[in-house]
Amino acid sequence: MTTTSAEMSQAGMPFVPGVLEVGPDGKGHLVGAHCPGCGASYFPARSVCSRCLRGDLERVPLGSSGTLYTYTVIHQSLPQFETPYILGYVDLDDNVRVAGQLVDVEADAVELGMRLTLQVEPLASQTLASQPLQSGEVGEGKQVLWFRFRPEAAASGPPVPPTGKPPTGKEQP
Amino acid sequence: MTDVYAVGVGMTRFGKYPDRDAFDLGAEAALAAIKDADIDPRMIDGAYFGHVYQGMNAGQRVTGHIGISGIPVTNVENVCSSGATAVREAQIAIRAGEHDVVLAVGLEHLSSKFRGALAPEEGDVEGAVGLTMPGVYAMRARRYLADFGLTHAQLGMVAVKNKANAAMNPFAQYQKTVTLEEVLASRPIAEPLNLLECSPVSDGAAAVILMTGDKARQLGKGRAIRLAASALRSGKVESEPSSMTFEPLTRDTANAAYEVAGIGPEDVDFAEVHDCFSIAEALRVEGLGLFEQGTYLLAVERGEAQIGGRLPINPSGGLLGKGHPLGATGAAQVVEVVRQLRGEAGQRQIDSPRVGVAHCRGGKAAGVEGAACTVQVLVR
Ligand SMILES: [Zn+2]
Numbered sequence: 001m002t003t004t005s006a007e008m009s010q011a012g013m014p015f016v017p018g019v020l021e022v023g024p025d026g027k028g029h030l031v032g033a034h035c036p037g038c039g040a041s042y043f044p045a046r047s048v049c050s051r052c053l054r055g056d057l058e059r060v061p062l063g064s065s066g067t068l069y070t071y072t073v074i075h076q077s078l079p080q081f082e083t084p085y086i087l088g089y090v091d092l093d094d095n096v097r098v099a100g101q102l103v104d105v106e107a108d109a110v111e112l113g114m115r116l117t118l119q120v121e122p123l124a125s126q127t128l129a130s131q132p133l134q135s136g137e138v139g140e141g142k143q144v145l146w147f148r149f150r151p152e153a154a155a156s157g158p159p160v161p162p163t164g165k166p167p168t169g170k171e172q173p
Numbered sequence: 174m175t176d177v178y179a180v181g182v183g184m185t186r187f188g189k190y191p192d193r194d195a196f197d198l199g200a201e202a203a204l205a206a207i208k209d210a211d212i213d214p215r216m217i218d219g220a221y222f223g224h225v226y227q228g229m230n231a232g233q234r235v236t237g238h239i240g241i242s243g244i245p246v247t248n249v250e251n252v253c254s255s256g257a258t259a260v261r262e263a264q265i266a267i268r269a270g271e272h273d274v275v276l277a278v279g280l281e282h283l284s285s286k287f288r289g290a291l292a293p294e295e296g297d298v299e300g301a302v303g304l305t306m307p308g309v310y311a312m313r314a315r316r317y318l319a320d321f322g323l324t325h326a327q328l329g330m331v332a333v334k335n336k337a338n339a340a341m342n343p344f345a346q347y348q349k350t351v352t353l354e355e356v357l358a359s360r361p362i363a364e365p366l367n368l369l370e371c372s373p374v375s376d377g378a379a380a381v382i383l384m385t386g387d388k389a390r391q392l393g394k395g396r397a398i399r400l401a402a403s404a405l406r407s408g409k410v411e412s413e414p415s416s417m418t419f420e421p422l423t424r425d426t427a428n429a430a431y432e433v434a435g436i437g438p439e440d441v442d443f444a445e446v447h448d449c450f451s452i453a454e455a456l457r458v459e460g461l462g463l464f465e466q467g468t469y470l471l472a473v474e475r476g477e478a479q480i481g482g483r484l485p486i487n488p489s490g491g492l493l494g495k496g497h498p499l500g501a502t503g504a505a506q507v508v509e510v511v512r513q514l515r516g517e518a519g520q521r522q523i524d525s526p527r528v529g530v531a532h533c534r535g536g537k538a539a540g541v542e543g544a545a546c547t548v549q550v551l552v553r
Contacts, residue, residue: 016298040412044298044539050410069414070319072311073364074303081303089312089417097414099299099539107364112319146302 012122012161015146019044020120021061026159028120028145029064032096033057043096064118065152066092073107090116090149104150116149120160176386177264178397179551181210182508184379187346187496189284195227198378199280200238202501206380207239212274212392217382219245219272221263223255223279224500226286235278245272250500253447253535254405255279256379257503257547261403263383273388279504280378283497287374299539307371307450309537311363314452317418318365321467325365329356330473331451332370332493338480339490341520344505346375346496370451375496379505398514400507402433402550408542415542418467423460423534426546430530434550438462442526443484443513445506447533448491457532458486461548480521488513488521499535503547506531514553527553 012028014020022028033045037054043062048055071088074081086102088110100118102110123144143161183205185198199222207214220241222232232246251258256279263277291306314328333353339345351369359368389397406426415421431437441463448454455469463484464472472478478486489495489509492502510529512518529551536544 016296016301019298035412038412042410042412042540046410046540049412051412070312070316070417072308072315072366073361074305074308074311075361075363076307077303077305078300085303087303087308087312091414095413097411097540099304100302112316 011142012145012163013142014163015123015144020145020147021163022120022145022160024162026162028147028160029061030098030118030147031059032062032094034060041094041096043098062092062094062096066090066098066116066118068110068112068114068116069097070112071102071110086110088116088149090118092118101148102150103148115152117152118147118149120145120147122160175268175270177267177383177400178386178389178394179381179400179507179511180384180389180394180397181206181208181212181382182380182511183209184344184501184505184508185377186344187375187377187498187501187505189374190282190376191284193282193376195224195231195280195282195376195378196234196238198282198376199231199235199278199380202280202378202380203235203239203276203278206276206382210382210394212382214239214241216274217241217244217276218274219263219266220276220278221247221249221259223249223251223257223259223503224281225250225252225255227280227282227500231280232278235280241276251545253449253499254503254533254545254547255500257506257531257533257549258405258545260381260383260504260507260549261405261547263381264400264403267383267385274382274384276380276382277504278378278380279501281498281500282376283374283499284376297538299537305363306537307363307366310450310452311366313417313456314365314450317452317455320418323470326353326357327470327474328365328451328455329353329370330470331448331454332356334473334479335448335454335487335491335493336369338488338521339494342490342495345490345494346373347490347494366450366452370493372449372492372497375498377496377498377501377505379501379508381504381507381511396515398511399552400549401435401552402430404430404433404548406546408536408544408546410541418456420456420460420542422542422546423457423532423548424462426548427461427532430548430550434552436528436550440528441484441530442528443488443523444486444530444532445489445491445509446486447502447535448487448493449497451493454486454491457534461530461532480523485523488518488523503531503533506533507549507551510551514551
């Protein structure tokens with residue numbers, strides 16, 4: 001993946017509102033919710049803890065490391081996705097399970113339990129061409145950001161455009 | 174509590190109907206159920222309709238076709254459990270004393286809405302990263318086979334069994350047996366699941382006439398089957414990653430139904446379950462408590478789940494063989510259970526069953542086990 005300086009000058013926009021953010025340093029992470037009462041974690045973020053019903057959940061950045069719980073190779077998908085691709089459920093070390101695509105690994109080298117790293121990155125236009133992602137805003141010079149998983153050792157990449165001000169605790173997902 | 178009986182059932186053959194719509198199909202199913210019940214349609218004093226993609230006032234568009242307009246009509250959407258939820262709402266209205274005779278219909282014209290893989294809920298983060306419904310179940314299959322030391326060939330036998338049952342069902346979309354070799358050689362949809370392990374895109378409708386026990390006795394409805402329980406639950410938000418090889422949602426819904434019906438899983442003679450994919454059948458029956466966790470595929474291998482076996486599962490052919498027009502599926506399961514309990518299932522008849530269960534579930538969003546699950550218990 002190459003990122004031009006022109007792209008870097010654009011503001012980043014999460015592919016689904018509120019699910020990820022990128023700081024001024026160009027490092028991105030998913031945004032979850034943490035319950036200060038019982039310690040439960042949620043992704044995507046929620047308003048009330050379903051375990052203890054506390055309503056003051058904190059929106060927190062989630063770490064990028066996790067373990068592959070299970071995976072598939074998808075051969076038939078919605079028209080905006082180019083097939084085949086590997087998709088897995090990854091249990092992040094923050095104790096949330098996240099679905100995402102796996103890249104930089106051959107399908108026959110994927111193993112249950114392998115360590116993976118989540119990376120926020122620009123969404124290549126051909127990957128998700130017709131996704132209705134508030135295309136007006138994209139046209140106003142914002143770049144759509146999403147995330148994918150890579151084997152721990154293979155994970156590295158250029159910084160991505162910041163998403164602007166971090167969400168507040170009151171913001172709805 | 175008021176007893177509720179199913180006195181009439183009917184359905185269209187499931188399949189692809191490019192020159193018909195959901196309302197026409199719904200009308201055909203409703204008229205078949207009214208005819209089967211052998212009642213004056215003016216006795217129907219309420220109607221419930223379940224569908225997912227058919228738009229506004231689908232139910233009124235059906236009642237308008239069949240001469241029973243003017244009665245209370247309620248439309249429900251509950252993903253793949255929509256038709257089952259319509260049946261449940263109908264029986265609640267009867268038990269509450271609101272109605273005596275109620276029509277419940279599930280209908281869907283899916284082929285005009287979708288081709289290929291369905292995505293989880295629109296706008297959900299899992300759908301946006303490229304997760305499809307076959308993908309969800311493929312991942313559950315991968316983990317299930319790994320956890321219990323089973324093979325894809327053992328999983329494929331579920332499809333072989335259900336397609337064989339469908340071949341004996343004149344209402345099934347597919348009426349052709351398949352071999353295990355054909356299942357394993359069909360093209361991959363989401364590995365390890367192949368095409369013949371995925372329910373098809375289908376159109377169709379199914380209908381049930383329910384009435385109070387008093388009314389059924391008064392009218393001398395000797396073929397009436399008692400709807401002993403109809404339970405509904407929604408999936409819980411998960412506060413930590415959990416096993417995807419077992420279904421607490423199915424277990425909890427089943428336990429609620431068993432309690433109301435006064436039975437346990439050991440009393441169940443056969444079941445229609447939501448086999449949207451081959452792996453789904455194993456997850457459902459183990460969640461229902463009908464088989465121990467991790468043992469179902471071995472039971473299928475031994476022939477226990479086929480017609481004539483110890484505990485037949487999906488004698489209709491299930492979603493894999495009969496087809497899966499989303500909103501119609503839950504109502505069609507009740508149609509099959511009633512026909513089996515009456516002894517009117519023809520070639521695929523199970524030997525004198527007394528208790529049949531219909532299980533339906535659907536919907537998937539990030540961090541939630543499932544959206545809606547229904548379990549209905551019918552007793553002869
Ligand atoms: Zn809590």
